[in-house]
Amino acid sequence: MKSNQITKPYAWVPSLYLGEALPYSAVMLISVIMFQELGLADEEITFYTGWLGLPWVIKPIWSPIIDNLKTKRWWIVSMQFLMGVALALVAFTIPTTFWLQGTLAIFMIIAFASATHDISADGFYIIGLPDKEQELYVGVRNTFYRIGMVIGQGGLVLFAGYMQGGHLGETLQSVSASWMVVFFILGGLMFLLGLYHAFILPKVEKTVHDRFNFAEQMREFGQTLKVFITKPHLISALCFILLFRLPEGLLTKIVPLFLKRGADEGGLAMNDVDFGLIYGTLGVIGLLLGGIVGGWAVSRWGLKKCLWPLVLCITLPDIVYVYLSYFPTGNLWLIGSCVCIEQIGYGLGFAAYTLYLVTFSRGERSTAVFSICTAGQNLGGVMIPGIVSGFISGNIGYQNFFWVVMAFCLVTFAVTACVKIEDHKD
Helix, strand or coil: CHHHHHCCHHHHHHHHHHHHHHHHHHHHHHHHHHHHHCCCCHHHHHHHHHHCCHHHHHHHHHHHHHHHCECHHHHHHHHHHHHHHHHHHHHHHCCCCCHHHHHHHHHHHHHHHHHHHHHHHHHHHHHHCCHHHHHHHHHHHHHHHHHHHHHHHHHHHHHHHHHHCCCCCHHHCCHHHHHHHHHHHHHHHHHHHHHHHHHHCCCCCCCCECCCCHHHHHHHHHHHHHHHHCCCCHHHHHHHHHHCCHHHHHHHHHHHHHHHCCHHHCCCCCCHHHHHHHHHHHHHHHHHHHHHHHHHHHHHHCHHHHHHHHHHHHHHHHHHHHHHHHCCCCCHHHHHHHHHHHHHHHHHHHHHHHHHHHHHHCCCCHHHHHHHHHHHHHHHHHHHHHHHHHHHHHHHHHHHHHHHHHHHHHHHHHHHHHCCCCCCCC
């Protein structure tokens, strides 16, 4: 336990959640931009990258393995090394003739490793910190997760744009070469994080598990499922969990494509440098700001009073993309303002949504129930909307697609009207 006394939380909490964000950003966001620049259509991009979200949907299935085999520290370090190697393999695969099949296969491996890392990192955070320090560092972990997103979809996409523009020399002007460099950097960062955590993470787990009882874990999962399905107001809760984020889920993959597609395709023709600055950096900062303000508002006035104002915040700002599709512009200040407004609104609404999941999960087996809720969130709010969004936009165009998104905001209103919320005063 000596290392636990030496290693302070500020030495590992920020880097742990930086390591959680980088691979997710690579698989779910950077890949979208790369595939677009390598010539894929919107329908193909959203379909392929949408399925890459599957591991985050089904991760509760194998989370008992993480709890009962080896230690969470071992899983964290092992997955970071694995992801470091896999991200570098993406770079080697890009210039090959089988680049699409190869990168998708490796991305799926990274996705499973990243979901496994998420399980072990969140569990390690709980056992590695006393309750008081968990509350103290929750803002730190969220901030550094967003910093990881800024580095990924902001800084590295911007860096790819500089390389393609010849700012770093003529040899790096090709699209494939720039993305090779980006994934080499990502792989190196993850490998270095694994090396750092192998030494710095405190050894707080007293038992190293080397056996996994499948039958026992199935019984445990069955008991958790029983607790979940016997929760009060289950139907309205399920509808809320699955459908609340539907409009935002449709936007997530299409907005980057809309911002980068040429004017002849109905897009805004942004280059990677501007995209990385506006969407990948300013947008993520707006999302973080909205989340902070939303969390403060709910803690101040309670979820029941704040829910509808925050629902309006996550839905109505989506209209900015209708505006941009009808009045395309190269004015980065205007585009940046629109993106920032929408992302701040998303952060505000998502804070309310997350706190509802926490409220719903309270009681028996709260951690396991919460993992089922987050799986439902990823299924209905990320994976399925992401898969179908490109098919919709490809058939009706960006302008009509954004009107469809606004129409689906009515679904968010409907599930909010039906959900039952009981404020818990602490």
